Every structure is written in structure tokens, then in C-alpha cells.
Amino acid sequence: MNLQVPHRTLASLALATAALVGLSACPGDSGDGSSEDVGSEDTTTETTTDGTADTTTDTTETTTDTSTDTTTDTTETTTDTTTGEQPPGCECVVDDPGVEDVPTPPSPLICGDDLCPMxxxxxxxxxxxxxxxxxxxxxxxxxxxxxxxxxxxxxxxxxxxxxxxxxxxxxxxxxxxxxxxxxxxxxxxxxxxxxxxxxxxxxxxxxxxxxxxxxxxxxxxxxxxxxxxxxxxxxxxxxxx
Known part of the structure; x- marks a missing residue:
């Protein structure tokens, strides 16, 4: 016996099937969870970036200050010790280099008046x-x-x-x-x-x-x-x- 399915019934089945397929494609609870994960990744990125920037800046400033102070102090010490000045009390005497190959007298005094004839x-x-x-x-x-x-x-x-x-x-x-x-x-x-x-x-x-x-x-x-x-x-x- 041949059964004849009415055309109206076939159309209803097709619509029901399409509706089920559409519902399975829509975002559900798992879609909301995925959205929260994206937000979490943004927060982690911002925190890591801020922390690294602050740490790097502090370290650079500390290194620069230490290097500058040390160099300045060393230069001042070198300048003081290389002035070539005579010790106190010897200011009138020229620090001659010492000429051992020539019979050369010492340099004259640079201060002091003669008190009497030679x-x-x-x-x-x-x-x-x-x-x-x-x-x-x-x-x-x-x-x-x-x-x-x-x-x-x-x-x-x-x-x-x-x-x-x-x-x-x-x-x-x-x-x-x-x-x-x-x-x-x-x-x-x-x-x-x-x-x-x-x-x-x-x-x-x-x-x-x-x-x-x-x-x-x-x-x-x-x-x-x-x-x-x-x-x-x-x-x-x-x-x-």
C-alpha cells in the first residue's frame, strides 16, 4: 500500500529541522565563557607591561646616578694631586728637573729680597x-x-x-x-x-x-x-x- 504524505506535513518537518540547526549554531554559555577569557588576556597583558616598564626605569636611573658620581669624584682627586705646587714653606724654590749632563746652576729664587750685599x-x-x-x-x-x-x-x-x-x-x-x-x-x-x-x-x-x-x-x-x-x-x- 502506498502512503501519501501531505505536502503540508513535509514543509513543517523542514522548518523544524532548520530551527534545530540554527539553535546549535548560536553562542551559548560556552560563548560567554570565551568572551571572559579574552578580557582576562587583556588584563594580564596590561599588568605585565606596566610592571616591566617600572622596573626597567628604576634600574636605569640608579645606574646612571652611580656612574656620574664616581667619575666626578675621581677627577677632582686627580686634579688636586697633580697641581705640581711646592709644599708649604717651599713656594720660593723652583722645582728644577735636575740636569745631570750639563753643569747648570739651580733656578733663582722667585721671592725674597736681599737683606745685605753678597x-x-x-x-x-x-x-x-x-x-x-x-x-x-x-x-x-x-x-x-x-x-x-x-x-x-x-x-x-x-x-x-x-x-x-x-x-x-x-x-x-x-x-x-x-x-x-x-x-x-x-x-x-x-x-x-x-x-x-x-x-x-x-x-x-x-x-x-x-x-x-x-x-x-x-x-x-x-x-x-x-x-x-x-x-x-x-x-x-x-x-x-
Whole structure:
């Protein structure tokens, strides 16, 4: 027996089937969950980005500050230690480089006025001894040493041959003194250190003033310091041998 399905019934079945297919394609609870996951990913990204930026900025600023401070301090220290200035008390003495291959005298003092005429002693071959050309200036020199008068006293003695001796004593305001001498010594030329220290007691120079022989007074005037505190310049020696 053949059954005939009415056309209306077939149309109703087709519509019902299409409706079921449409319902399965619409977003449901799982669609809402997916939407929340996307939002979560955005939040995580923003948090991570902010945290990394802040940390990097802080580290960079700290490194820059430390490097700048350290470099500046080192430069200032180097500048202070390379000024080349003489120690206190030695300001009038030039720090000579020391010429060992040439018989060169030291540089002149750059301060200090002469207190008296230079004492000059020459060798007298008739007397077979030194004689002072200006004994009248001994009192000026010895008095300045005794009284610690600020300024410079100078001397020179020459034997007319292989020995000469030039020198000075610079008396400072505080009573300290710098002594130096230089000249020919046989086949050498010697520049002594410029020494800063103390003069002898005033009574020593007072006793020198009453000596009988002029040359004794002369050697008393140019004698070495009583004590040495430091060397302003090392000096040097030239030997022609």
C-alpha cells in the first residue's frame, strides 16, 4: 500500500529541522565563557607591561646616578694631586728637573729680597788662604741670621781654579729658613738639595759676630742649618770624568 504524505506535513518537518540547526549554531554559555577569557588576556597583558616598564626605569636611573658620581669624584682627586705646587714653606724654590749632563746652576729664587750685599771671598795666593772682599758686610748678614729677619743672604767664594761655592739662605716670616749651595768641585759640578729647616739659636750668630777672623765669621754665616724638616728640591750632580 502506498502512503501519501501531505505536502503540508513535509514543509513543517523542514522548518523544524532548520530551527534545530540554527539553535546549535548560536553562542551559548560556552560563548560567554570565551568572551571572559579574552578580557582576562587583556588584563594580564596590561599588568605585565606596566610592571616591566617600572622596573626597567628604576634600574636605569640608579645606574646612571652611580656612574656620574664616581667619575666626578675621581677627577677632582686627580686634579688636586697633580697641581705640581711646592709644599708649604717651599713656594720660593723652583722645582728644577735636575740636569745631570750639563753643569747648570739651580733656578733663582722667585721671592725674597736681599737683606745685605753678597759676601764675596776669593783665594789669595800670596796669603795661601781665602780673603773676604767686603768684611764690612759681615755684621749685616750675621745680624739678620740672629734676628730672623725675613729675606735672603747670599755668598760666593772662588779659588780661581777648580772650586767655587755659591749659596743663599732664605729666611721666612716664621723664622724657618731654606739653604742651598752649588758650584764646581774639582771635575764635578754639584747642586745641593734646597733644604727647609731651622736656623741655629740666636746666641750662635751672636758669638760669630765677636770672632776675630773675618773668614771665621764668613764660614759661620754660611754654615748648614741646625735641622732639616724637608727638601724643597733634590739637586743634582754633573761629572765630567
Amino acid at each position: 759676601l764675596v771671598a776669593n783665594y789669595d795666593f800670596d796669603l795661601n788662604d781665602y780673603a773676604l772682599e767686603n768684611p764690612e758686610d759681615l755684621e749685616c748678614v750675621l745680624t739678620a741670621l740672629r734676628d730672623r729677619t725675613p729675606g735672603v743672604i747670599r755668598w760666593v767664594d772662588d779659588d780661581g781654579g777648580q772650586f767655587t761655592d755659591y749659596g743663599y739662605i732664605l729666611i721666612a716670616e716664621d723664622g724657618s729658613a731654606i739653604r742651598r749651595n752649588w758650584g764646581a768641585q774639582d771635575l764635578s759640578y754639584v747642586v745641593s738639595p734646597a733644604e727647609l729647616g731651622s736656623l741655629h739659636l740666636p746666641m750662635v750668630y751672636e758669638d760669630c759676630l765677636v770672632l776675630d777672623m773675618d773668614m771665621d765669621k764668613y764660614f759661620c754665616a754660611k754654615q748648614h742649618l741646625a735641622s732639616v724638616d724637608l727638601v724643597c728640591d733634590e739637586g743634582w750632580e754633573y761629572t765630567s770624568i
